[in-house]
Amino acid sequence: MKTFDQKSIIITGAAMGLGLAAAKELASQGANLTLMDFNEAQLSDAADNLTREFSSAKIITVVGDASNEDDVKRYASETEKAFGRIDGLYNNAGIEGKQAPMIEYDIKMFKKVIDINLMGVYYGMRYVIPVMQKQKYGRIVNVASVGGIRGVLNQVAYVASKHAVSGMTKNAALEYGKDGIITNAIAPGAILTPMVAEAFREVNPDDPKAAEAEYAKRNPTRRLGLPEEVAKVVAFLLSEAASYVNGQTIAIDGGESNMY
Numbered sequence: 621m622k623t624f625d626q627k628s629i630i631i632t633g634a635a636m637g638l639g640l641a642a643a644k645e646l647a648s649q650g651a652n653l654t655l656m657d658f659n660e661a662q663l664s665d666a667a668d669n670l671t672r673e674f675s676s677a678k679i680i681t682v683v684g685d686a687s688n689e690d691d692v693k694r695y696a697s698e699t700e701k702a703f704g705r706i707d708g709l710y711n712n713a714g715i716e717g718k719q720a721p722m723i724e725y726d727i728k729m730f731k732k733v734i735d736i737n738l739m740g741v742y743y744g745m746r747y748v749i750p751v752m753q754k755q756k757y758g759r760i761v762n763v764a765s766v767g768g769i770r771g772v773l774n775q776v777a778y779v780a781s782k783h784a785v786s787g788m789t790k791n792a793a794l795e796y797g798k799d800g801i802i803t804n805a806i807a808p809g810a811i812l813t814p815m816v817a818e819a820f821r822e823v824n825p826d827d828p829k830a831a832e833a834e835y836a837k838r839n840p841t842r843r844l845g846l847p848e849e850v851a852k853v854v855a856f857l858l859s860e861a862a863s864y865v866n867g868q869t870i871a872i873d874g875g876e877s878n879m880y
């Protein structure tokens with residue numbers, strides 16, 4: 621018996637990065653998956669590769685935008701239709717926005733970051749929690765960031781949205797713990813995904829690898845994190861084992877956020 625046998629889990633932003641790494645980890649532990657992303661081509665590649673690697677996993681894909689309420693309703697209803705229940709939601713889709721000092725930050729971009737990172741996570745909980753209430757069981761992992769527990773220079777919209785994710789996580793825990801629904805957030809530090817590669821390109825367009833090496837120096841482990849390292853923690857929080865950890869924001873950052 622594997623940990624996630626007969627369990628169905630929705631992953632938003634599943635086509636690459638942290639979402640895809642979690643999909644692999646959960647499929648390897650027996651989960652049936654709904655993979656949701658707005659990058660249709662990449663999503664279809666991801667699903668094909670997973671199906672090849674984990675032939676017993678049932679996988680459906682939903683192309684959609686996590687900041688669009690109707691698309692969120694659709695990923696919830698299609699999951700219920702395919703698997704009869706929703707055991708877990710990995711509310712992961714998010715964007716970094718553009719880096720700029722606070723008073724110069726592009727307001728249209730600010731609103732876009734809030735729409736995806738904050739409203740997308742809210743809609744996910746709003747339309748999945750009622751299904752979990754019927755089952756009297758559910759696990760939700762929202763993706764915050766170290767930027768959800770600390771300030772990050774030149775990333776005001778991202779920091780605002782990720783603090784909000786951490787706050788909404790506490791509320792969901794308070795309001796729905798009585799229904800058997802456990803909600804936590806993760807706060808990754810710098811993890812080597814396409815999003816972070818892009819951030820290093822912004823910091824040093826001529827030599828992004830130098831920006832990465834410089835950044836790694838300040839981490840207690842002297843390296844960046846790997847998506848697989850985040851996926852292991854996510855799998856724990858989505859499992860039965862995490863039954864009394866509720867409303868927490870768990871840093872996965874090599875200890876960096878402890879540094880003064």
Ligand code: NAD
Nearest residue numbers: 633635636637638657658685686714765810811813814815
């Ligand atoms: P990524 O850019 O590598 O992958 C994100 C995926 O989400 C992509 O497949 C993208 O198409 C999809 N996506 C983005 N917006 C979407 C939307 N509105 N609807 C549907 N799909 C959407 O990013 P990542 O590094 O894997 O980040 C995943 C999450 O982790 C984000 O919420 C991010 O803020 C958070 N995070 C990442 C790091 C890190 O170091 N990589 C650190 C802290 C937090």
